[in-house]
Amino acid sequence: MTKFGGQSMVGRLRRVLVRKPDQNFGDADPAQWHYTQRPNLSKAAREHDRLVQILADFGAEIIFHEEPLPHHADAVFVHDPVLICDRGAVILKMGKNLRRGEEDAIAKSLQKAGVPVHYRMEGDAQCEGGDLLWLDDETLAVGLGYRTNLEGFRQLGLALPGVELIPVQLPHYRGPDACLHLMSTISIVDSDLAVVYRPLTSVVFLQELIRRGFELVDVPEEEFERMGPNVLALSPRECVMLEGSPSTTKRLESAGCHVTTYNGEQLSWVAEGGPTCLTRPILRG
Numbered sequence: 001m002t003k004f005g006g007q008s009m010v011g012r013l014r015r016v017l018v019r020k021p022d023q024n025f026g027d028a029d030p031a032q033w034h035y036t037q038r039p040n041l042s043k044a045a046r047e048h049d050r051l052v053q054i055l056a057d058f059g060a061e062i063i064f065h066e067e068p069l070p071h072h073a074d075a076v077f078v079h080d081p082v083l084i085c086d087r088g089a090v091i092l093k094m095g096k097n098l099r100r101g102e103e104d105a106i107a108k109s110l111q112k113a114g115v116p117v118h119y120r121m122e123g124d125a126q127c128e129g130g131d132l133l134w135l136d137d138e139t140l141a142v143g144l145g146y147r148t149n150l151e152g153f154r155q156l157g158l159a160l161p162g163v164e165l166i167p168v169q170l171p172h173y174r175g176p177d178a179c180l181h182l183m184s185t186i187s188i189v190d191s192d193l194a195v196v197y198r199p200l201t202s203v204v205f206l207q208e209l210i211r212r213g214f215e216l217v218d219v220p221e222e223e224f225e226r227m228g229p230n231v232l233a234l235s236p237r238e239c240v241m242l243e244g245s246p247s248t249t250k251r252l253e254s255a256g257c258h259v260t261t262y263n264g265e266q267l268s269w270v271a272e273g274g275p276t277c278l279t280r281p282i283l284r285g
Contacts, residue, residue: 003114006284015283028073067105088118095147119159127152130181143182145170230274
């Protein structure tokens, strides 16, 4: 039985890694971690349970990342320390210093789940999963900004022979302490459909998406702060997103999507991480 793979954002989700919010998350200093306030852990745990239940009801196998990570509040966002490719796990190197150490821990959980380490970044590389977007199984868009640098881009090329890498320049926005990943502005929900916040998206990248035949669902300005562009595809046009973006939800539904929402007041809005951030797909297809 295949346990990993699927170089896609939209292939049917079959196995997924998640991490429950723990006391490290509940004790997070908002100023240190760039949260809007100190999270309410009990509420965050209930919200996470709801998200996990959505994934389980869809039929995905849930793998819990339970390796100890003291003083790592952001470890709940399991998408960022690793990229899964058809050869196994590419262990990345976090651009946010406070998150260093998550890489080795998630590698252990993945190996226990039958996912081998294919490549491990080293040296001056910086690369986070939120900056990596599969356009198809042979094309990976890579956001270049405060979390992913050119050396990370170069090492991705070594890890993924035969895959075309498309560099996407990210804006300064609110600076290095804020988290603006490529996937803060765009999610792909089908092979030809993306939800996007255009004002912070590279013109060249938008033109490339249109050239490739993507239809673009626009997120209005007032819903960008509510993480409207943060949409997890469970399969083509089967979507999970946060409550609070009604216009984006209606636009997705008009494009033929089925949308399920969850309340992420403490889990997502406080800590600035939506359903894509909270999940690391292990097997799609």
